Amino acid sequence: MKESFPSPQQIMKSASLPSLAIVPAALPVVLAVLAAAGLASADVTLPKVIGSGMVLQQGEPINLWGRADPGEVVTVKFDGTQVGTTADKDGRWLVRLDPRMADSKPRELRITGRNEIVLSDILVGEVWLCSGQSNMNFPVGKSLHVDEEIAKAEHPAIRFFRMGKKAAALPQDEGGSDWVACSADTARSFSAVAYHFGENLHRELKVPVGLILSAVDGVDIEPWTPVEGFEKVKSLEKYAARVRALTADVKVTPGTPAALYNGMIHPFVPFTMRGVIWYQGEWNCFKGDTAIYTDKTDALISGWRKLFGQEDLSFYFVQIGPMDYSERHWGRKSRTLETLPRFWDAQRACLGTIPNCGMAVITDISGGPDRLHPANKRDVGHRLALWALAHDYGRENLVYSGPLYNSMSVEGDKVILKFDHEGGGLKSLDGGELVQFLISGESGTFVAAQAEIKGDAVEVRSPTVSNPVAVRYAWHETAVGNLGNKEGLPASPFRTDDWEVGDSKQ
Numbered sequence: 001m002k003e004s005f006p007s008p009q010q011i012m013k014s015a016s017l018p019s020l021a022i023v024p025a026a027l028p029v030v031l032a033v034l035a036a037a038g039l040a041s042a043d044v045t046l047p048k049v050i051g052s053g054m055v056l057q058q059g060e061p062i063n064l065w066g067r068a069d070p071g072e073v074v075t076v077k078f079d080g081t082q083v084g085t086t087a088d089k090d091g092r093w094l095v096r097l098d099p100r101m102a103d104s105k106p107r108e109l110r111i112t113g114r115n116e117i118v119l120s121d122i123l124v125g126e127v128w129l130c131s132g133q134s135n136m137n138f139p140v141g142k143s144l145h146v147d148e149e150i151a152k153a154e155h156p157a158i159r160f161f162r163m164g165k166k167a168a169a170l171p172q173d174e175g176g177s178d179w180v181a182c183s184a185d186t187a188r189s190f191s192a193v194a195y196h197f198g199e200n201l202h203r204e205l206k207v208p209v210g211l212i213l214s215a216v217d218g219v220d221i222e223p224w225t226p227v228e229g230f231e232k233v234k235s236l237e238k239y240a241a242r243v244r245a246l247t248a249d250v251k252v253t254p255g256t257p258a259a260l261y262n263g264m265i266h267p268f269v270p271f272t273m274r275g276v277i278w279y280q281g282e283w284n285c286f287k288g289d290t291a292i293y294t295d296k297t298d299a300l301i302s303g304w305r306k307l308f309g310q311e312d313l314s315f316y317f318v319q320i321g322p323m324d325y326s327e328r329h330w331g332r333k334s335r336t337l338e339t340l341p342r343f344w345d346a347q348r349a350c351l352g353t354i355p356n357c358g359m360a361v362i363t364d365i366s367g368g369p370d371r372l373h374p375a376n377k378r379d380v381g382h383r384l385a386l387w388a389l390a391h392d393y394g395r396e397n398l399v400y401s402g403p404l405y406n407s408m409s410v411e412g413d414k415v416i417l418k419f420d421h422e423g424g425g426l427k428s429l430d431g432g433e434l435v436q437f438l439i440s441g442e443s444g445t446f447v448a449a450q451a452e453i454k455g456d457a458v459e460v461r462s463p464t465v466s467n468p469v470a471v472r473y474a475w476h477e478t479a480v481g482n483l484g485n486k487e488g489l490p491a492s493p494f495r496t497d498d499w500e501v502g503d504s505k506q
Contacts, residue, residue: 153188317359402421
């Protein structure tokens with residue numbers, strides 16, 4: 001049965017864009033990133049991501065591209081529309097189809113040059129890129145709710161595409177597996193976070209969902225970032241210089257800046273999509289990137305948005321969970337109990353500096369301080385989906401975030417804290433007294449504090465601090481606080497100060 005979904009206002013605005021019969025002059029940025037190494041062949045060819053069973057993005061112009069002989073005429077036919085173009089001197093071609101409304105009816109796509117390629121079972125819906133490190137790779141088959149989820153994982157309108165692990169010195173054209181429909185068998189080995197995110201969207205929107213998984217265990221953010229991203233952030237110019245120095249004969253590893261972008265993201269540039277979900281940061285936290293991770297995230301997002309040709313591409317990420325990083329050291333004895341909280345601060349700072357991004361907090365579902373890979377991925381996917389539903393799909397009254405610290409004031413011996421995203425009101429998530437609040441005077445020495453919800457604020461005080469100046473919440477690598485909102489979403493750890501002193505006093 002045909003399913004359709006009214007696009008939100010931002011989608012409808014783009015629906016009036018004209019189709020382009022010959023694209024190279026209209027999309028210089030997109031064609032520039034398609035200039036990767038490789039020789040054109042006599043036959044028209046397509047990247048792996050453009051294949052049978054795929055989902056095309058609704059409500060946006062649809063990019064389709066490939067290779068052919070230089071000067072070869074290529075015709076694309078889809079859903080009653082025919083668009084033609086000519087391969088350029090390097091054998092590259094790209095066409096843009098008019099926006100479509102979501103439709104779960106399988107359709108055929110024909111690409112004709114000297115040969116003809118016929119793709120079948122094409123759906124139109126919502127497409128999301130799912131990337132990061134091992135917590136994004138963590139499969140449904142190992143997650144907390146595996147039996148329950150596998151039993152109901154028959155969703156033929158949810159489609160999976162998986163990119164294999166590949167580091168490359170230069171941007172690549174090819175890579176990835178075939179598109180597959182979601183079933184009990186295919187979901188078991190697929191990313192649990194991605195699956196639960198997609199299942200939430202599919203259930204709420206009643207449209208097909210395409211999920212592109214490209215993740216690698218145990219890597220920093222730098223390998224995922226293209227040179228165009230590093231060049232946009234002044235503090236990261238050294239990485240841009242390293243990437244510019246890469247040549248085809250340079251041996252790279254999954255840790256080389258831009259190497260995973262080149263091998264695992266570039267092969268599907270400029271596939272049209274709605275946005276990105278991102279679960280990464282543990283490795284950068286091990287390194288102590290507590291000050292610069294905001295800049296690195298900015299570089300990643302800016303670079304991807306530029307190269308995909310979607311400057312408003314949504315980007316929703318997971319704030320990593322509590323863990324005993326300093327106790328384990330991970331080979332770096334300089335790590336302290338504050339290293340992870342400072343990293344949380346850097347992640348939270350992205351919300352105020354990078355447009356169209358959001359953060360899912362998971363302190364309450366991390367599974368304990370020894371769990372680098374929390375098993376509860378269902379709630380992680382759900383919390384990411386809340387951001388998308390609210391910001392991308394017009395759910396205006398949806399509470400999508402837990403409380404985020406906004407401001408403080410001092411009244412006598414107490415500090416009054418105000419928050420954004422209070423939802424239906426602030427509450428203790430476990431029903432007990434609020435915990436994990438610290439307070440300090442001018443000395444910079446923080447002590448345990450009493451905290452109480454008073455209307456739309458939290459009042460914090462201690463009998464040993466008569467003139468308070470700063471408060472910290474859950475400011476410890478294994479801290480699990482209980483402040484949240486009535487919708488059950490937890491508050492992010494925070495501090496009201498920016499002191500560098502007192503690191504060893506916690």
